[in-house]
Amino acid sequence: MDAPSAARATGGIPARTRPRAALLPDWAWAIALVVLGSVVSWFRIEHAARALWAEDGTFFLGDALDADPVSVLLQPYQGYLHLVPRIIAGAVVSVVPVEGYAIAMTVGSCLVVGAVSAVVFLCARSVVVWLPARIAIGALTFLAPAAGWEVLGNAANLHWYLLWLAPWLLLAVPRRRSTAILLGVVGLAAALTEIQMLLFLPLLAWRFRDPNRWIVGAGVVIGSALQVAAVLLSPRDAGAETSPPFLSTVQGYLYHAPMEAVFPSRQWKAAWVIHFGWWGAALVMLPFLAALVWVLWRGIAVERIAAAALAAGSVIAWSAAYVLNSNPDFFYSEIPVALAVHLHLTRYGVVPASYLLALVVLATSVAWRAGVLRRTSAVVLVGAVVLTVVAAIVPQPSVRADGPDWAPEIPPARSACTVDEPPGRTAIAIAPEGWLVQVPCERLAG
Template sequence: MDAPSATDETGRIAPPDRAGAGRVPEWVWTIALAVLGAVVSWARVEPAARAALWAEDGAFFLGDALAADPLGVLLQPYQGYLHLVPRMIAGVTVAVVPVEGYAIAMTVGSCLVVGAVSAIVFACARSVVAWLPARVALGALTFLAPAVGWEVVGNAANLHWYALWLAPWLLLAAPRRRSTAILLGVVGLAAALTEIQMLLFLPLLAWRFRDPNRLIVGAGVLLGSAAQVVALLLSPRDPGAEGSPPFLSTVQGYLYHAPMEAVFPSRQWKAAWVLHFGWWGAALVLLPFLVALVWVLWRGLAVERIAGAALAAGSVVAWSAAYVLNSNPDYFFSLVPVDVAVNIHLTRYGVVPSLFLLAVVVLATSVSWRAGVLRRTAVAVLVAVLIATVVGALVPQPSARGAGPDWASAIPAARAACAADSAPDRTAVAIAPDGWAVEVPCDRLAD
């Protein structure tokens, strides 16, 4: 057995010994996770969905890049928020990809970002998680978590959720080199300019705030978050429904979309569980995550306890914020019978809360390994988490854009419309879901 990881005088995780003979260098794990994350994400998207554009990906991100200078719209708000990374993917797509390949290029770009986030989570978690297998598992959760296959993976409109998953690891990172800190600061800036909810984790900057390298990383997130707030004030999002959901609906929705999405590989399975056991059965699924949290708070070092508390609180707050701010009476779980409630699926809201809960369990295994107690249990739990998430990734999930329309197949008809006698200067190409379209300039469609 490896010796427990050492800690320094501040009680934080000391860097691992790189001199061990036969050990795989960490940069190999980083690259492997980046590649595997992109490939697995691509594989989790239905073939038909890869070739179809989804809603905002086409109508706004691609549409704005086609209508104006792609660089000029990078910081253009949509629904009150900035979406830097999706707009970057769209800008590269219209700059270098033939029009027939727009849908595939957007899917590829989105999958590459997931791979990059997986690698960055692995690298940043080094400051918190002592046990290398646990850090590898954290990186892998990015692309293996069951919930991401239902709605989020493979489209740029939902990439902001991955930035939120990255937030606690990025803001707890303590890079030892100035160059690494600057790189992570740039990552933090890009992520915060993509996801306004990263500001929920800004209090983590108070941990070892005198560390100059941590300040560099935090500065990127702070700057991006400030820009998001300004964008929201200057370009408010459309108002939602009047009134907030009942508190019980928020609780039931959380149970249905956080612990249950972390455990069950399909929506049918979690619906069957609630139909059979009721909402108390859903609450029971939360119990193992609470046990893991208590273990981290009891046996963890200061940074491990901070991370565990942040992940647990982030799980609750991230779900509640998304659910309450997007209040919709059609999604009030407590106001409808349970057989109706189990068909209310807001999976995109549950992805990150479920990831945070899984991360608490992984963190608990690292605490056991570092402390030299219950090591066999830690190995068994970590293996169980990985097996469960791999199974979840292998279970096929229908995509909202799986029925098309196929983007490339629609281009010949669009060219014909542009070539007509009364040709407009642009033509609309339908995308998923019904009623959405991309306004493509005719000069882009010229043979």
Template sequence: MTVAPIVPRSRSHRVRDAVGRRPVLLLVALGLACAVVAWLRLPATAHDTFWAEDGRTFVSSAALGGPSVLLQPYAGYLHTIPRLVATVVVLLPVSWWALATTAAACAIAGGLAVVVFVCARELVPWLPARIFVAGLTVLAPLVPREVLGNLANLHSLLLWTLFWIALSRPRTTRAAVVLSAVALLGALTEIQAVFLAPLLLVRTRDRRVWIVRAGLIAGMVAQLVVTFAWPRAENTNPAVDPLSIAYGYLINAVLPLAVPQSQLGHVLAATGPAVGLLVLAVVLGTAVYVFLHGTRGQRLLVAAALTGSVLLYVVSVATNPNAFYDYAGLTPTQLDSVWLTRYGVVPSMLLALVPAVAASIAYGRRRLRRGSGQWPAWSVLAAAGLCAALIIAQLGPQWTRRSDGPAWQPQLASAAEQCRRDDEVKFVNLRETIGWKVTVPCRYLDDGTTEDSR
């Protein structure tokens, strides 16, 4: 009788076994880590500063109107999650409102990263690649500028998450119900979820998949009803020419994958579109590898990501034209201080997932061929590693459009004094970003909650 030798398990197998035994711990750790990263990528002043609709529309409306504003459309569609968060925020002391809004948005971003991680399990099986894909929720290079840590543009992160939900195949009915609820809330916040409709035509025979899609479809239908009943104001600016849209895509979606925001204008002024085209070529090269060696689901994922990346940017700019999107007419001097738009954030994330998917495939194939036959897999792993390294290198705090305030707490003492001086004053207006005002009822300022701000 022969005894088979005991072969020590590799480190990767030990990690995978540990994850398999305690998956909940991994999900909690991932969510907390991504929430903390989201918070740390924002400068300190931005934490205590309302961005755009956060103060003027969501928190102010919750303070003035109460729960009834949850179903109130804004700019042509519903914003359910921001309205829900604002309703909770106004229950806190007024001095905490801006900080609590930022913290809640960062926490939600961490939760969405967990949803992406779960949904990507089948399509990105290699754990490091899947963690990176989930991390893109908070790691995307341009995401701190206008999207991270606020409610106004949280819908962009929800659209990224809904993309993964639409392609997911839950393993249990309980998971399907949870994903359906997330999909419903997400679609009730982001009208661009309608662009995911073509993805609903695949995997049509899986019952659990349709449980998930029921929530997504319900949210889409509600948004379409709202936008037809209460359409947003028409943009009357001249249309952006196609060449500027194409150049803008390179600038806002492609180039940030390799060049930090602070250096992007200098690189453009020196090289024009050359660096952007090089980065795009690397991404497309890894996409070809997926199409040659990936599963049917992985090929669909990459095809949808590439198509969606272009579609989302083009539609966003075409329906919201403005003079600062006329990139093709800019001189090198003007390119040095080029305008960067949040419309490139989700398209950039969709591009960044492609090398990660290719790396997951290459990692699984690297032992299938010997000698010189291994070079395609190792080349893809190297390219994906470089892409990931360039993104992670931009992890630190970034400049945001609220980096310079105005901070919320320093304004509260004078606002409370204004309410006390004049009994006729029932509301005061506090400053926030882009010249907007936040209307706060005096009753919130007269209950002693502003002592820490004085």
């Protein structure tokens, strides 16, 4: 194989910098990540929080119960398409008894997280040359420190995991046409679930002449175009009339990105900011800025592009979510810091924090590939993994834990249906308060 062909087969990474063959093939590591990611995600969710949450019940399950589940797959909700959650809901109502809907939706969400971790690992091959670092990148999917608060275990928040996938997917250089087609399908499904995938479309300019990359990109482009059409044809509800002050956006980012990447609990975050102020929160950014500078200095082209995408994506993903969902109750700069630290928009910070952690892992891979500071890079990688594991296993109360529990609500609902003439439907309460699922009586009877 000539040099250009060899470079194409390895995503453009020079032959002299590629690692030696691993003990296990990539597909074995990918399967391990699917299993580990699904199991770890399940156990990170409090038992009481394995319940139906908001849109999961009222809209995704409710719409699947009201009609043929296939017919609602591309039905917009709040201006956006939600393909993956609707696929899960459709599968649940098709094969699971009504008593098991809550657990099945949770299991389905955990399986998607496991699958995303494997795809991230496989796609990252084109960027991250050191296998331990690439495994760590894949594992960040289910070890994201703040995910246990409100993102893990519910389909309504699965779109954040697909946003985490975006830069890795759009930098992937598939070796085979069949792999490119599979990744293109993944990209289509992801973009039909997360409109923010389009933020990373400029990455397609990297190695734009590679036809396999355009097959992958085509899926994301098509899905993003359909998302934009959905927003235009079915606009979301208007948000607050005022945009947040710039300082609030900055303070909110510091509190929900670098600090969520470092501190294992919300209490530790709050204590740090109360003691050191917002300048103390800014100091937490320093190791991530150092990692970015290191990759830009010592990295090859694809590593630099990935680092820039991760850094920019961290800021833009937070800012877009925060500004477009403007809420004056969360304007950090307009209230005392002692109160601001109790305002949590954790779901907005999970992916920005993961991008920052990925920067550190990428920096260790650059050091390993370049043959410099190898011992230091190994220590840093182990430290980053330990930090994320500790942050993941520290118990975090979930906003879904207040119930109500789904299964015990079924017998009373079934009894209520027996007195209906003609049979209709009954409303079953889910979390948070005020949300309901309208379940047809014939479904309860069955």
